[in-house]
Amino acid sequence: MISKLRCGVAVLFCLVAFGCTSNNIWLQAYGGYDQSVREMVAGGQHLDGLNYEGTPLCYAVKADKVTTVQLLLDMNADVNAGNPTGARSRTPLHQAGFNNSVASARILLEHGADVTIRNRDNQTPLEVAMAAGNYEVAGVIRDYGTTYSSWEQCRRSPSIDCVEAFIAKWPKSGLIAQAKQRLILLREEARKAREAEELRIAALKKAQTCKLKEDNWVYKGKACRNGYANGTGEAEHVNGILRFEGTFKNGKRTRGIIYQNDEPLFDGAIVAGKPDGMGVCYNNGEPEECRYYKGKRIDTLYKQRIEMAAQTRYMEMLKDEIEKLKSAQVLAANGGPEPTTMSDDMMSALKKEAARQITGAIFDQLF
Secondary structure, three states: HHHHHHHHHHHHHHHHHHHOOOOHHHHHHHHHHHHHHHHHHHHHOOOOEEEEEEEEEHHHOOOOHHHHHHHHOOOOOOOOOOOOOOEEEEEHHHHHHHHOOOOHHHEEEEEEEOOOOOOOOOOOOOHHHHOOOHHHHHHHHHHHHHHHHHHHHHOOOOHHHHHHHHHHOOOOOOOOHHHHHHHHHHHHHHHHHHHHHHHHHHHHOOOOOOOOOOEEEEEEOOEEEEOEOOOOEEEEOOOOOEEEEEEOOOOOOEEEEEOOEEEEEEEEEEEOOOOEEEEEEOOEEEEEEEEEOOOOEEEEEEEHHHHHHHHHHHHHHHHHHHHHHHHHHHHHHHHOOOOOOOOOOHHHHHHHHHHHHHHHHOOOHHH
């Protein structure tokens, strides 16, 4: 009698807590029975139905049944759905953190799992993994990041490159439909902007009294010879930012002052459309002697300024890398994988990148 009672209680607990029936999608997902899962979904069972520890996806993650996890996501299971009152997790990624389901965590992150959602104990998936001592999956969550933070950057930016990079990096993200729609919108806006810019430039060139032999500049003066600018006058760059005042010869600028938003940049000779030779440059409104070679500034003062700026940027980037290394060391101290030390090659690469970023922002690139 006691044996039957115990058996009945066990069965009742299984039915109530876990739904242990042959027609139960949670149990089939936990067991990794992919064909049964397909049949149940086809028969009308809800992909995101909630049970004690969450959705069927949560149960598949708990057992780290990677083929079932992938199957459920391919059938459009909500990667962030979960049971906020469940004992252990709110989302599948919380479950992966608690159970050290490393392979499943990677799949979830590739599909846009949100690492910022907190469970009923106010813990993120990373915090759940750390509290459970599951440092391997914690490292995956920390290092892989989330598509949501990446998408937020692109969503707020008008950059086509950003959205294209997001789509290439996260092709299976739940946000991919939004990204593709955003890309279509941005490309259409860019097309319209190009057309408007072409019309604006065409109107400016049509209004010229005479022409220039520099396609990116529009002559604003009146001194002409044989249909080309010749003498003293003014020209405007088609970008609407740069302006030139000085002398012209046979449709080319020869000597004068280049302004950016009406602030002087360079005063000197122009050869083949670019500053060349000794001249006067302006730094924060103050004049200084400078030298150009075919549009590239080559004087010592400029090189020193470049080096100082690059060193400052390098120190900022090095600080960021050190912070990442410290975070990895904390994980390692708690049993996680050993962090990778910064090699000489990595430090050299940081220096080169810092110099590239600084040089790319210097005003001689305008020419």
